Amino acid sequence: MQPFSLKWRLGICVAILVVAIIAVLSVTAYVQFRETLKTGVDSALLSQAEAVTVSMAADDSLLEARKEIQAFFGPINDTKSPVYRVWFEDEQDDYVASGLQENWPLDWDIQSTEAPAIGDHKFFEASRGEIPYRLLWTRDPDPRASSSTKQSLNIIIAAYDGHVDSQIGDFLQVLLIMGVVVIMLSIGATLLLLKWGMKPVAGITTKMNDITGKNLNQLSSYVTDAPSELRPFVRAWDEMIERLALAMQQQRRFTADASHELRTPLAIVKSTLQTARSRERSSETYESAMDQSLEDLERLEHLIEQLLALAHLDDIESQSDWRTVNLENLVADVCEQSLPFAEQQRGTLKWQVCPAKINGSDEQLRRLLANLIDNAIKYGPKASEVSVSMRSLNGLVNILVHDKGGKIPVEEQKLIFGRFYQIRKARKRASSSTGSGLGLALAQEIAQKHRGSITVQSNPKNGTDFVITLPHI
Amino acid sequence: MRVLIIEDESRLAMNIAQVLKESANFAVDVCTEGVDGLHLAKTNPYDLIILDLTLPGMDGLDILGKLRSAGKTAAVLILTARDTSSDIITGFDTGGDDYLTKPFDMGELVARCKALVRRAYGQTHPKVKVGKLTIDTVARRVKFNNSEVRLTAMEYRTLEYLAMRAGQIVSKTDLLEHLYDFNWERFSNVMEVYISALRRKLDPDRKYDLIETVRGQGYLLKEN
Numbered sequence: 001m002q003p004f005s006l007k008w009r010l011g012i013c014v015a016i017l018v019v020a021i022i023a024v025l026s027v028t029a030y031v032q033f034r035e036t037l038k039t040g041v042d043s044a045l046l047s048q049a050e051a052v053t054v055s056m057a058a059d060d061s062l063l064e065a066r067k068e069i070q071a072f073f074g075p076i077n078d079t080k081s082p083v084y085r086v087w088f089e090d091e092q093d094d095y096v097a098s099g100l101q102e103n104w105p106l107d108w109d110i111q112s113t114e115a116p117a118i119g120d121h122k123f124f125e126a127s128r129g130e131i132p133y134r135l136l137w138t139r140d141p142d143p144r145a146s147s148s149t150k151q152s153l154n155i156i157i158a159a160y161d162g163h164v165d166s167q168i169g170d171f172l173q174v175l176l177i178m179g180v181v182v183i184m185l186s187i188g189a190t191l192l193l194l195k196w197g198m199k200p201v202a203g204i205t206t207k208m209n210d211i212t213g214k215n216l217n218q219l220s221s222y223v224t225d226a227p228s229e230l231r232p233f234v235r236a237w238d239e240m241i242e243r244l245a246l247a248m249q250q251q252r253r254f255t256a257d258a259s260h261e262l263r264t265p266l267a268i269v270k271s272t273l274q275t276a277r278s279r280e281r282s283s284e285t286y287e288s289a290m291d292q293s294l295e296d297l298e299r300l301e302h303l304i305e306q307l308l309a310l311a312h313l314d315d316i317e318s319q320s321d322w323r324t325v326n327l328e329n330l331v332a333d334v335c336e337q338s339l340p341f342a343e344q345q346r347g348t349l350k351w352q353v354c355p356a357k358i359n360g361s362d363e364q365l366r367r368l369l370a371n372l373i374d375n376a377i378k379y380g381p382k383a384s385e386v387s388v389s390m391r392s393l394n395g396l397v398n399i400l401v402h403d404k405g406g407k408i409p410v411e412e413q414k415l416i417f418g419r420f421y422q423i424r425k426a427r428k429r430a431s432s433s434t435g436s437g438l439g440l441a442l443a444q445e446i447a448q449k450h451r452g453s454i455t456v457q458s459n460p461k462n463g464t465d466f467v468i469t470l471p472h473i
Numbered sequence: 474m475r476v477l478i479i480e481d482e483s484r485l486a487m488n489i490a491q492v493l494k495e496s497a498n499f500a501v502d503v504c505t506e507g508v509d510g511l512h513l514a515k516t517n518p519y520d521l522i523i524l525d526l527t528l529p530g531m532d533g534l535d536i537l538g539k540l541r542s543a544g545k546t547a548a549v550l551i552l553t554a555r556d557t558s559s560d561i562i563t564g565f566d567t568g569g570d571d572y573l574t575k576p577f578d579m580g581e582l583v584a585r586c587k588a589l590v591r592r593a594y595g596q597t598h599p600k601v602k603v604g605k606l607t608i609d610t611v612a613r614r615v616k617f618n619n620s621e622v623r624l625t626a627m628e629y630r631t632l633e634y635l636a637m638r639a640g641q642i643v644s645k646t647d648l649l650e651h652l653y654d655f656n657w658e659r660f661s662n663v664m665e666v667y668i669s670a671l672r673r674k675l676d677p678d679r680k681y682d683l684i685e686t687v688r689g690q691g692y693l694l695k696e697n
Contacts, residue, residue: 256555260527263554264482267575271488274579278492292484 007194014190015183022179026172033171037164038134042123045136048073049121049155052086056153057143080160083133088142089151115139118152125161134161200227204234216245257420258307261437265300269293299436306438309367310419313445324473325365327356327397328390334366335388338373342386345377351388356397358472360450368446369399371439372454372466376403378435380464392472399468408458416456417444443468474590474634475500475651477517479510479536480525480552489523492579497587498613498630500654507531514540518650519547520590523582526553526564534567541568548589552577587611594637603639603696606675606683608632617675624674627652631667632675635684635694644691668692 004012055068073082116122121138135158142151204219204226211217218238220226226234276289335351342349358365369388376386380403391398408416415421420437440454447454452470476499480486483505490501502517504510507530514522514536522540526533537549548571551564556574564572570592571585587610591599601608607616613629615622624632630652635643645664668684676683685693 259556260554263556263575264485267554267577268482268485268488270576271485271492271579275488275492278496278579296484 006198007191010194011187011190014186018183018186019179022175022182026175026179029175030168030172034164034168037167041134041159041161041164042136045123045134045157045159046121048082048084048157049136049138052084052155052157053138053140053143053153056086080162082160083128083158085154085156087154089154113137115154126158132161132165133158134164135159200225200230204230208237211241213248216241216248218242254419257437261303261420262300262307265296265303269296269300272296303436303438306436306442309364310438310442310445313364313442313449319361321361321363322359323362324357325360325362327358327365327399327470327472328353330362330365331369331388331390331399334369334373338370338377341374342377346383347377347380348385349373349377349388350385351390353390354392356390356392356472358397358450358470360470361446364446364449368443368468369401371443372401372468375435375439376401376405376464376466379403379407380405395471397470397472399470401466401468402463404463406458406460406463408456408464410458413456413458416440417454474498474520474630475517475654476502476521476523476586477510477514477519477547478503478523479505479507479514479528479533480523481505481528482525489579489582492583493586496583498626498633499586499590500630500652502654502656505529507533507536511536511539513655514545514547515543517655518647520593520651521548521550521586523550523552523586524569526551526555526560534563537564537567537569546593548593550582550585550589552582591637596637601633601636603636603694604683605681606636606694608636615675622674624671628667628671628674631664632671635692639694640696642687642691642693647691 051072052069055072056065058065069084069086073084075081076083113122113124113126116137116139118139118141121136124135124137126133126135135156138153138155140153140155142153207219211219218241219234220238272289272293276286331353332351335349339349373386373388380386384404386401386403389400389402391400417440419441421441444454447468447470450470452468455467455469456464457467458464474497476493478486478489478501480489480503483503486503486505490503493499493501499521502513502519504513507528509530510524510528511531524533524537528536533551533553537551540547540549549569550571550573551569552573552575553560553564554575561572570589573582573585587599591597591601591610599609599611601610605618609615610633615624615629615632631648634648634651648664668686672679672684683695685695687693
């Protein structure tokens, strides 16, 4: 399932939040509102009871009092008019005053209600038929000054209670409509806000689309107004671009160098053969043209071999031929194979080995060592000794290739491992080169692939040392 | 016609030089280094320079730029392994007249060189006609009054140069500088020998005063 888009996620979050806020507000408002309404009814009832008590106290004649109370409450017009009953304790049957002609309070469910203590009052709910009433029952000592009896005066006043619920109902309805509107508005506002907020992102995306391999520009060069939240992103992107540009530049330079190095010997061979063929020539001329071409083709063959080895090294699958390699045998083997070349250059090659096993590619490790030994024989002084020695220490194995040269300047010692470095240098110095320019680069990349390294030390006094360091099993 | 080859692979340069001498009858100088190449190109009146770009000492494009800003008008053919269109465009924009990528075909290189030299002297037809004289620069044959004339390489070279500059007075120094590479010893009287040989071979009866000697100034190949 596709994840929700940012705007819907945020929209839904905001909607839930708004619903929760409205719910809490509604409940609070409902409780508060209902309380206020009830309190209003109750205080009205209390003041009415107060008035009845006062008229009872003022008028000695019950008849007068009754008239006054009836006048106070007025006639009962409808069900919403207050209903009341005033009586003395021991005169249950004979009430002082009543708002209803019928037999109050038989059809009211008051019997089950316990009377309040003398001097006290209580509120309760009751209903007549379907109509809800709020009732106040006060029970006071006889307020009449003339009375000597200690009978208590009961007053029950019932007030129509329905309007409280209907008002709360109206209130809730308004609240509900408002809530829905607010939720809709908040979702809409969120979407708009998000769209506005994401505008810089859309802008940056457009700019990003302009960035191609040929045009690796820094994003910050054209996004100058990125909001602070996006600045780390732009920075990170630029750093990535920088790394990519560097890699691409190296790749381009390598391709240019490789194509130059491949085309040049090809051009020489072609021109040599075409020159020889351009007219009738002596057989010696043909022979020398063929010999030269063969020589050039060998140079080309060597270069292609090294290039393919490099390409193979870059291959992800290149670890498929890895196994445990007996380095002791391998070093001895490679040295033995290089001996004829050393003797051809009228030099010697000596080696000394020690037991070591490492995990890696036999073929690549052979190439690594052979390249270093070849270099030592080729670029060391003519007719001198090259020595290979081996040492195992702290889980690492060192292979040292030593020659009596020592002409590599310190500032060049790191650069010689670059692809085609030798050739670029040769171009500057006008000296012709015989190598492919890839030997050391290849050696270093093989060592790194085996989690190892190659270092070089060179000075005229001690000669040149190439040290291969590899982790052994 | 005199050509300079600036190319660091000396074997390649030598092959080109040999073919240009043999099949175009050019005088050819070879230089395998950038700084020396620039010096040679500046101090000699070459008709054509074949220029490699990847050179020791100085980059080929730098050489070209410096030559052009020094006011040198020699045709320049860039011969390089760099083959992207941006390289080619830069080559032309720096002042190159032609661009050939390695590896190349010798025949094509020679044909391009001939065309460039022809153009440099305002000629468009591979057969140069001056009055009754016709020089086929491709086959290197000379006809006068519709009859073929056999010339030695140096005689042909001299006549071709005079024909390219027909109607102009060409000094002896000019002739020497354009017809000999720097390995030759230059004796000015050698020119007189060639000129008189040409006069004899082209016009044995001395009916036409084809190559006029302008006293103290040089030679003039008349257009009519």
